[in-house]
Amino acid sequence: xxxxxxxxxRHLEVERKFDVVESTVSxxxxxxxxxxxxxxxxxxxxxxxxxxxxxxxxxxxxxxxRRRTGGHDAGWHLKLPAGxxxxxxxxxPLSASGSHDAVPQxxxxxxxxIVRDKPLEPVARISTQRESQVLxxxxxxxxxxxxxxxxxxxxxxxxxxxxxPPAQQEWREWELELTEAAGADTELLNxxxxxxxxxxxxxxxHASKLARALGAPPQPDGTQPAEHPLQRAVAExxxxxxxxxxxxxxxxxxxxxxxxxxxxxxxSLLRDYQESYGLPxxxxxxxxxxxxxxxxxxxRDAEVLAERYERQLDGLAPELVRGRxxxxxVGGAQRRYQTGLRRSLVAMRSxxxxxxxxxxxxxxxxxPGSATxxxxxxxxxxxxxxxxxxxxxxxxxxxxxxxxxxHHRDEAIHRIRKGAKRLRxxxxxxxxxxxxxxxKVIQSLLGDHQDSVVSRDHLSHEAQTAYAAxxxxxxxxxxxxxxxxxxxxxxxxxxxxxxxxxKSVRKAGH
Numbered sequence: 001x002x003x004x005x006x007x008x009x010r011h012l013e014v015e016r017k018f019d020v021v022e023s024t025v026s027x028x029x030x031x032x033x034x035x036x037x038x039x040x041x042x043x044x045x046x047x048x049x050x051x052x053x054x055x056x057x058x059x060x061x062x063x064x065x066r067r068r069t070g071g072h073d074a075g076w077h078l079k080l081p082a083g084x085x086x087x088x089x090x091x092x093p094l095s096a097s098g099s100h101d102a103v104p105q106x107x108x109x110x111x112x113x114i115v116r117d118k119p120l121e122p123v124a125r126i127s128t129q130r131e132s133q134v135l136x137x138x139x140x141x142x143x144x145x146x147x148x149x150x151x152x153x154x155x156x157x158x159x160x161x162x163x164x165p166p167a168q169q170e171w172r173e174w175e176l177e178l179t180e181a182a183g184a185d186t187e188l189l190n191x192x193x194x195x196x197x198x199x200x201x202x203x204x205x206h207a208s209k210l211a212r213a214l215g216a217p218p219q220p221d222g223t224q225p226a227e228h229p230l231q232r233a234v235a236e237x238x239x240x241x242x243x244x245x246x247x248x249x250x251x252x253x254x255x256x257x258x259x260x261x262x263x264x265x266x267x268s269l270l271r272d273y274q275e276s277y278g279l280p281x282x283x284x285x286x287x288x289x290x291x292x293x294x295x296x297x298x299x300r301d302a303e304v305l306a307e308r309y310e311r312q313l314d315g316l317a318p319e320l321v322r323g324r325x326x327x328x329x330v331g332g333a334q335r336r337y338q339t340g341l342r343r344s345l346v347a348m349r350s351x352x353x354x355x356x357x358x359x360x361x362x363x364x365x366x367x368p369g370s371a372t373x374x375x376x377x378x379x380x381x382x383x384x385x386x387x388x389x390x391x392x393x394x395x396x397x398x399x400x401x402x403x404x405x406x407h408h409r410d411e412a413i414h415r416i417r418k419g420a421k422r423l424r425x426x427x428x429x430x431x432x433x434x435x436x437x438x439x440k441v442i443q444s445l446l447g448d449h450q451d452s453v454v455s456r457d458h459l460s461h462e463a464q465t466a467y468a469a470x471x472x473x474x475x476x477x478x479x480x481x482x483x484x485x486x487x488x489x490x491x492x493x494x495x496x497x498x499x500x501x502x503k504s505v506r507k508a509g510h
Contacts, residue, residue: 008096008106012082013089014184015177017204018196022172026133026148027199034137034188035144041132046070048126050210051103053118061114061242064210065107067100071130078107079208080246086184113245116354124213126153135192143182144192147175153213169213174201230273233429235364237266238357248296248344256303256344260296263289266360268425272384273363282363288356295347299340304451305458306333312479323472328462329479381435384426385505388419388439392498410453413491417446420501432508438501445497449490452483459483 029035048068052058058065064079076092096104103120129150134142153169176192178185197203206212241262247255267289274282309329313321347353395412402408424439463476 008090008092008104010088010090011180012184013079013087013177014085014182014189015087015175016085016189016193017206017208018174018176018193018201019204020172020174020201024172024200027146027195027201029133029135029146029192029195032191032195034191035135036138036140037136039134039136041134041145044071044128044130044132046128046130048128049100049122050124050126050213051101051120052123053115053120055118056123056214057114057118058111059123059210059214061239062207063111063114064208065103065111065120066210067094067097067103069094076104076107078110080110085186085189109249110246112249112349113242113353113357116357117351122156124153124155124210126151126209126213128152128209141181142179143185143188144179145175145177146192146196147177149173149175149209151209153209155213155215171212173204173209229429229431230269231364231366233425234266234269234273234360237262237269238360238364241266241357241360245348248341248348251341256296256299256341260293260300263293263296264421265425267293268422269429270363271422272426272429285356285359285363288352288359292347292353292356296340296344299337299344301454302333302336302340305455306330306337308451308455309333309479312482313475316475316478320475320478322475323466325466325475328466329459332462381423381427381430381432381505381508384419384423385435385501388416388423388442388498388501391415391419410449413446413494414450414453416494417443417450420446423501427508434504435501435508438497438504442494442497442501445490445493449487452487452490456480456483456487 029038046068047070048066050064050066052065062081064077066077068074068077073091075094076096078090078092079087080090082088090107090110092104092107096106101122108115108120131148133146135144135146137143149172151169151171151173154167155169174196176189176196178189182188241259244255244259244262248259267286270282270286270289274286309326313326313330391412395409395416398405398409398412420439420442424436424443427433427436427439459476459480463473463480466476467473
C-alpha cells in the first residue's frame, strides 16, 4: 500500500517585530501581572530558504513561503495574512517535498490564485541565531515568547549581472509572539510590547525578515495619495477574491457564497468603470466573471437550500415531518453542494481562471481617464438609482396588468434586486454610505424573496418525485406554503424600502 501523503497543520500566529541596534539591551518583563516567570531557551540556529514567483507575487500579497531547518518547527511554512499582528501559518513536514526546491503541492494549492501557472523559485536565504525567552503565567502555562534574533540574509535579487554571489545583509531584531494559550490577547501583547519599546526598540519598518532581505519598501504609513474611488474599489475586491479563493479551497463555511458575492461586486464595479471611462476589451472579463459566478452558484444554491430546509424542518413538530423529506431535501442538497464544490475547484485550477485574474489585476493598475464626452458620462448615484426606479415601475405594471402571472412578477421583482445591488456597490465605492445601506436593505429583502422562489420550484419538483415513489408529501406542501407566505411578506415590505431608498438618494444629492 502506498504511503499516505504528509498532512499539513494550521495555527494562528500572533506576533510583532521590532528593530533594534546591536547595543540594545534585552527588556525586563518583571512586574507584569500576566507573567509569573521567564525561562531562557537554548540557542537555536535556523536556516530558511524563501520561495516566490519571479515577479514576487506572494510578497506583494503579504504571503511568505519557506523551507526551514533547525528549531522545534522545522519544515515548510506558508504564512497568510489574518488581520493586524496575525497570520495563519500552514505547516508541512520536510518530507512533504521530494527535494529542497520542490514546494509541496498542498501548499501551492492554497495560494494557487496568486501563483497561478508561474514557477516558484528560491528568492532569498535567511539564517537566524535565535535567543529566546518563554514567558509563563501563574498557572505555569506559556503565554508568550520573546526572541532576540541575529539575522544574516542573502537575496537572489541582489546578485549583479556578472553572476557574483548576492550581497550579504546582517541585522538584529526582536520578535514577540503570543502562544496558542494566550490567543489574540491584544491587551497582553500591548503590555509586553511596551516593555520592548521602553528598552529602546522601535516597531519594525518591514513586515517580515523576507521583506527586509528583498529590499521591499517600508510598510505604508497611510499618507499615500488615494486612487480614483472606482479604481480603489476594484483593487479591494480583487484582494477579497484572492482571500475567498483560499477559503473555498479549504471548504470554509460560507466561502463559496462570499466568493460569488465578490465576483458580482466586481462585475458591477467594472460596468460602472466601463460606462464612466471606457474599458477597451473588458466585455470578455465581464463574461468570465458571470460564468465564474454561475459555476460557484451550483454549490451556493445547494448550500442555501440545505441550510434552509434543515432549519425549517428542525422548527416543525416531529409529527409534521413525514416520509423521507429530510433525506431528500437536506441530504440531497448537501450532495449537490459537494458536486458543485468539485466543479468550482476544477474551474479555479484552470488557465481560463488564471487569465481572468491576470486581466483583473491589469484593469486595477490602469489609471482612469477623464470622462469628457457623452459616450462615457460618469456613473453617478442618481444614474444608478434611475435603473432601480425603472425596474420598480416595470414590476408594478406587471402586477397590475398580469395579476395571475407569478413567473413574470417574480422575474420583474428580481430585476429590482439586481438594480439595487449595483446601486449598493456604486454608492459604497463613492462614499455614499446611507444610500448603500438602503440599497442593501432592498437587496436583502428581495434576496429572501428570490430564495423563496427557488425553494418553491425545488419543493414542487421533490414533491412530485416523492409522490411517484409512493411517499407521503404532506411536509412538502407545508413548506411550500410557508415559502409562499414569506414571499408575500417581502413584497408587502418593498414599497416602504423603495421610499426609504429614494429619500437617501435625494439627501445624497444635496
